[in-house]
Amino acid sequence: MKKLKLDQIIIDAGTQTRAKLNEDTIEDYAEAMTEGGKFPLIAVFTDGANYILADGFHRYMAAKKNGWVDIEVDLHKGTRIDALWYSLGANKANGQRMNHDDKRNSIMLALRDFPKKTQGEIAQHVGCSREWVNKVFGQVVNTSQPGRTVTGKDGKNYPARHKNDLSRPPKPPEEEKDDNGKVIPKKLLTLWHRAQEIQDILTQISKIRATIERAQEEKDALYAEITPSQVKAALDTAYTAIKATKPYCVCPACQGEGCRACSHRGLIGKFRFDTVIPGELKK
Numbered sequence: 001m002k003k004l005k006l007d008q009i010i011i012d013a014g015t016q017t018r019a020k021l022n023e024d025t026i027e028d029y030a031e032a033m034t035e036g037g038k039f040p041l042i043a044v045f046t047d048g049a050n051y052i053l054a055d056g057f058h059r060y061m062a063a064k065k066n067g068w069v070d071i072e073v074d075l076h077k078g079t080r081i082d083a084l085w086y087s088l089g090a091n092k093a094n095g096q097r098m099n100h101d102d103k104r105n106s107i108m109l110a111l112r113d114f115p116k117k118t119q120g121e122i123a124q125h126v127g128c129s130r131e132w133v134n135k136v137f138g139q140v141v142n143t144s145q146p147g148r149t150v151t152g153k154d155g156k157n158y159p160a161r162h163k164n165d166l167s168r169p170p171k172p173p174e175e176e177k178d179d180n181g182k183v184i185p186k187k188l189l190t191l192w193h194r195a196q197e198i199q200d201i202l203t204q205i206s207k208i209r210a211t212i213e214r215a216q217e218e219k220d221a222l223y224a225e226i227t228p229s230q231v232k233a234a235l236d237t238a239y240t241a242i243k244a245t246k247p248y249c250v251c252p253a254c255q256g257e258g259c260r261a262c263s264h265r266g267l268i269g270k271f272r273f274d275t276v277i278p279g280e281l282k283k
């Protein structure tokens with residue numbers, strides 16, 4: 001068990017395998033949490049640098065709704081793909097039962113991202129019948145890229161082989177876009193990709209904070225001369241300030257050319273985006 005900051009946990013890595021989250025469930029969980037209800041720990045995967053949520057999206061959203069800063073997690077070692085496989089298998093045991101769409105969505109994700117697993121393995125893992133996996137497989141094959149053809153050696157066109165449509169990893173897009181869907185100018189990509197550096201620093205600050213907290217709880221003599229509340233407040237200030245500089249999107253005021261609003265870097269952090277950029281420019 002480990003405590004992480006909610007903000008540290010990545011929730012948009014494609015590991016949410018339900019068709020969609022249920023607002024009522026989030027509401028119910030949030031209420032139960034404030035009344036002291038005990039919930040199973042959410043499952044998070046880490047490669048050492050990133051923390052990816054694999055199970056407990058409703059619980060995570062409920063904690064967020066309640067304004068929690070930290071959450072206790074069941075931490076696993078692994079990558080995004082490990083987290084996804086875990087997620088695909090986790091919902092069959094969860095409080096919020098999977099509906100038809102959730103299962104169908106899980107099967108589709110499993111077929112797409114785990115082409116080496118057999119249909120039987122996927123059925124068992126997701127918690128559905130093999131016939132169902134087979135049916136979804138058929139639907140995906142028949143609807144993926146309709147009308148796509150390849151040119152054969154004889155110069156004639158043939159339908160593209162379906163097997164490849166499923167097993168080939170998606171091509172990386174030629175252009176990268178920010179969260180608002182805006183293309184990031186090429187000259188800004190280097191800076192954009194360094195957002196991870198900021199994330200790493202934030203992770204370190206969280207670790208220091210956790211250390212101070214533990215020292216306080218255990219009355220650790222090594223830390224006897226510090227005032228924990230003071231140090232934690234300073235760390236929180238640093239965390240907020242450093243987080244604000246993490247590139248969030250192309251500056252809507254100058255479209256990446258550089259202006260006062262973005263400190264002449266063309267990219268802008270989330271905090272400034274929220275507070276400095278006028279609403280009409282955000283569209």
Ligand SMILES: [Zn+2]
Binds near residue numbers: 254260266
């Ligand atoms: Zn600007």
